[in-house]
């Protein structure tokens with residue numbers, strides 16, 4: 377692996393002083409680029425007053441007000457330390473609130489490393505889930521049902537069979553953890569309708585998508601209100617943060633008001649909050665989203681044209697400032713299609729890019745992130761290097 381030493385704006389520098397234009401952005405949080413002055417300044421100033429108090433502090437209120445005003449479906453919110461914690465706590469809350477135990481998740485969506493979320497549905501709908509990771513008790517996963525992404529009919533069948541037992545459906549509203557897979561028209565609406573009809577909760581995992589395409593969530597952008605939303609990444613601006621929230625009557629079931637326990641020694645610590653608040657405020661003030669989208673579109677259109685002209689099996693999928701080059705002919709709409717990609721070709725492409733100063737997320741099944749620190753020259757350099765890389769294959 378490459379060991380990085382320093383990040384500055386759009387770039388990373390490794391221990392051998394090689395420079396890379398970074399399109400991984402610490403897996404997404406750094407939408408403002410590395411070491412953004414407003415974020416670093418907020419962290420530095422806050423740290424001088426102490427790293428953690430173990431009590432309530434004003435920054436928690438400031439963050440809660442920022443999040444609830446940016447995301448209308450968030451009536452109450454709780455801070456935690458990672459996206460994984462946000463998901464784990466939201467699912468426990470859903471089970472406690474509904475007094476049901478089953479959770480539906482979608483094939484190819486990633487929700488952090490909670491035991492019962494580390495599942496593959498390789499064997500398909502309504503069959504026993506298979507754990508992806510060793511070290512997980514079968515008991516931890518047998519209450520989880522895997523559904524294929526972008527397949528409303530399959531979800532209808534699951535609800536017809538298990539409806540009364542389903543506590544929650546959790547979904548990445550735009551899937552980012554099998555590469556970028558966009559929701560088909562009507563897919564999220566069907567999930568909302570089925571969960572409401574069956575009195576199950578809908579959880580949008582917006583750890584990647586929160587503040588990604590606008591200074592709010594994707595759910596709010598498309599006017600679908602989930603019962604609970606999970607946040608992380610951008611909300612912490614590069615510091616360890618997660619958050620989950622939603623309707624007040626559900627959130628009030630959390631301890632100390634209610635019977636669902638949740639706690640964390642460093643949750644809501646002022647330094648992490650300072651980074652998150654500075655990041656979100658900068659996004660609201662500077663509104664870089666149009667420029668991010670323009671760069672994403674430029675990459676997609678140029679790469680797709682190039683692939684077509686050269687007869688390559690390659691499709692770039694982009695939305696806002698995130699994109700994936702899929703080594704297959706068409707944009708995939710679910711995990712099975714994603715798995716058809718030529719990963720050997722991806723590996724050659726990735727190696728070439730890395731050797732030529734472009735740092736990408738190191739898997740076919742991931743996103744690449746454009747930040748507001750990327751210049752037009754950075755985007756051009758990505759495109760020109762990618763063209764050369766693709767011709768090596």
Ligand code: PLP
Nearest residue numbers: 458459460486487488583584608
């Ligand atoms: N949910 C989604 C959609 C994610 O992409 C991730 C991490 O990539 C997580 C949850 C877990 O977040 P964390 O790595 O902060 O625990």
